[in-house]
Amino acid sequence: MRAKEQRPRVFPDWCDTGGKTGDGDALRHVLDEDGSIVWDISQDKRLPHYDHIEMSGFQVSVIVSYGVGDSGELKLNRHAVFPGLRTIPNDTRGSLSHNFGLEASAVIKVDGQPVESEYPRLIRIRGFLEITSITKQGLEIVRKLMPAVDEAAVIEKVTVRNCAAKILEVEVNVPAYLHVTDPAAGVAGSYELRANLANSDSEYVSNNACYNYRSMEPGESHTYYCLFSAAPLNRVLVVNAHAEERKRLDLVEQWFGALRLETPDRTLNAAFNYAKLRGSESIFLTRNGLMHGPGGGDYYAALWTNDQCEYINPFFPFLGYEAGIEQSINGYSLYMNHMGPLFSKPLVSSLIAEGTDYWNGAGDRGDAAMYAYGAARFCMANGDPQVAEKLWPGIVWSLEYCRRQKNEHGVIRSDSDELENRFPSGEANLFTSCLVYDALRSTAMLAKAMGKHTLTVEKYYLEEAAELRGAIERYFAADVEGYATYRYYEGNDILRSWICVPLVMGLFERKEGTLQALFSPRLWTENGLCTQAGDTTFWDRATLYALRGVFAAGEPDLALQHLTAITRQRLLGEHVPYFVEAYPEGNQRQLSAESGLFARVFTEGLFGIRPTGFRSFTCNPQLPSSWQEAALRDVRAFGTAFDLEVSRTGTGKRLRVYVQGELVCDQQAGLRDEFRVEL
Structure with missing residues (x-):
């Protein structure tokens, strides 16, 4: 008799934020030049530390719990949610969810021996989670996790590189991971949850269980994709991993731009x-x-x-x-x-x-x-x-x-x-x-x-x-x-x-x-x-x-x-x-x-935008005294696109507001008087 399905825990026992904020100015992360958020673990003495991040696509959301343990080892859990695959009771929390842990992960072997632990050195976030680790065998492993944009799958792009001074015999194995849910627990019956491998140069998910990168020269690297997916029973989910990665990165650039x-x-x-x-x-x-x-x-x-x-x-x-x-x-x-x-x-x-x-x-x-x-x-x-x-x-x-x-x-x-x-x-x-x-x-x-x-x-x-x-x-x-x-x-x-x-x-x-x-x-x-x-x-x-x-x-x-x-x-x-x-x-x-x-702290607070019609708004910018200027570029509201710029005059006692490059207001700084903008 099949055991009753239990909703998996979202966060593993080791991942509790604890409501921590940090120690004054000693922030754990920094901003990189491209806007990435970077945690340099090699320079961090405040370990262990754990965190979690959620990332979503149209058919999946993943909460990745990650961090560095007591011995400097990588901690990683992927809690995937599939909103379109409904469970019983079909209520607020009735989305199929599953934890893809170590049992669903690829096993990397060096010279015939499994890599038992990865030791993170750098973690980077910018619409994805990228974890760069080293191993005792001289292998660097870079894991880049993200949701697929249009498919019910979580993508993990893994690059292995030989950092040793000698040739390494490397192979990657994925267990034949398949979890079939209780048919009585699903609105559409049973669902299949799978972990699959795909080559970096392969368009679709592969059924191969092993990639053999024999004799990797020093500095040589190889990339593969692991996909964690879900589908109704006996329905094969075909995912173009590389294309989904590209779509995710394009969307991030669109939102940032x-x-x-x-x-x-x-x-x-x-x-x-x-x-x-x-x-x-x-x-x-x-x-x-x-x-x-x-x-x-x-x-x-x-x-x-x-x-x-x-x-x-x-x-x-x-x-x-x-x-x-x-x-x-x-x-x-x-x-x-x-x-x-x-x-x-x-x-x-x-x-x-x-x-x-x-x-x-x-x-x-x-x-x-x-x-x-x-x-x-x-x-x-x-x-x-x-x-x-x-x-x-x-x-x-x-x-x-x-x-x-x-x-x-x-x-x-x-x-x-x-x-x-x-x-x-x-x-x-x-x-x-x-x-x-x-x-x-x-x-x-x-x-x-x-x-x-x-x-x-x-x-x-x-x-x-x-x-x-x-x-x-x-x-x-x-x-x-x-x-x-x-x-x-x-x-x-x-x-x-x-x-x-x-x-x-x-x-x-x-x-x-x-x-x-x-x-x-x-x-x-x-x-x-x-x-x-x-x-x-x-x-x-x-x-x-x-x-x-x-x-x-x-x-x-x-x-x-x-x-x-x-x-x-x-x-x-x-x-x-x-x-x-x-x-x-x-x-x-x-x-x-x-x-x-x-975001509305800025659009409605700092810039004081309030809609008043289909092509109009009132504006009441509040520029801090330490700032000479601020702007919102490429605002898409009110049926058009425009820039809104606020700047101080030379004396700093007046604010000038420009919309689409035209001066629309010149008033004393610090006033709460709204003015109307017609587009």
Whole structure:
């Protein structure tokens, strides 16, 4: 009788980030000239050390846990997830996953003896993970891991080189690795998980189990590919390994090349590139079209109103990534199928199982607010009136649902917030009401752009926004722990990280007290904001919202100080190279939508871009006093492509803003006055 399938652990026992950030300026990694992130293990005395990185393609995601053990040996595990191969129960976590460990790895022999250990000397990251190791037998082994772009396979390109002063007899063997899953555990029955070899000069996967590189001369090298793949039973998966590698590298160059950030800080520029990569790669092909997924070993072939609708989708038009825009439209459209005509039920929190089912286990998290906030901004930045017409009913429904959730104080009720009752949020929380306020303003602008301003529509949403703004101030404004800021919900008397949200939405009435509270020892830590004062739990999403809000509030020097510190740690510290979900929950999983939030710190915070129409936006750049200039190159939003440049005059007292090379604003530095740009 076949044993019941168990979901494999995402992280092996030895790979725990521990919430570590590093020791001050002693960062573990450096930036190479080509933007690669490099860990020079040969110069590192702080061992052992372990880390993990997630990389994704349209049909696979892999979390590679790697590091250097107590004896300097390589530690390596490949946790592969195949979102299109569904398991039972077909729910949020119902993607086939498997750990390809040592038993699935190629066995390299030198002079007839297996290489028992590899000793890493250099690790490089730039859209792939490359590990360069040496062996006691004089062989150098370079492993380059990446996901296939279009196939359900993880690619490991291995180059072996003779570093000895003599001829070495080298051969490579792969066990006939085949794991067949329990047919009762799969939606489509059994799945086959395989490890195969392919020569570097072979177009397709080979069934050969051994490559014999007899008599390798000193300095001679050979390359082979190992593929870790999955497919339904008896279906042969044909993978062109070399072509998939080329497609992966081309995509990385595309993401790095579009929407380029230019600032005096090379670390910020690089982190922005990596955020574009991580935010864009985590899109999966499902039976209901393309779907962006957070990842992390659990969250694939599914959508959330916060991660996708609110966090990442409004960013994709700026990057101009076609798959990102397509999945955004698809995701917003799929949610419209769950908007009932009587407004009696909240919008579901998550569409799961490739969009064929839903999850609403946390009740109403303010999901309609998240949808309206993100969809209205997306429609204008995307610059396509036809897409806006398609999504308009969903935005209108969401705002009407929210209107019906007003309590007697005029703020918006919800059962919880996006932290899903991990921390208390009361009957009505600050985040949900602030999202609705911003969504009302954006929807009024969208209505005007669509020609729906028969006074009633535009005026209605603006009046609703003004009314809600007053209610937010009356209901949430409070002195909390001695700071003139906001309570997160009625009865809340402990500082919370989400007091930053009003700043993001342009509510500056309690700016000073809020800034003092955010960067007080009660909230700000070496890992950014803790969720609640006195607690060690942190969620990067709150820190990224806060940094965007501090820029928007006209405090660029304060924002830059803390942005630089946390970015250096995330990009070059102990757990690299992306902003993460949380800790201790999830072992600092590199959920992809957080990277979208990081990018928006710049597009909406530093450069102050807010969509106001299909071909227009307001702009309020906040240039730190230590910078003379900054730019966003090749912005793809609003139906065109343009550069946005900000520079100081000779005296430094005025800022000049250029769009497409034309001067659009010349104003005193430090103002919070927005100006409108028509494209």
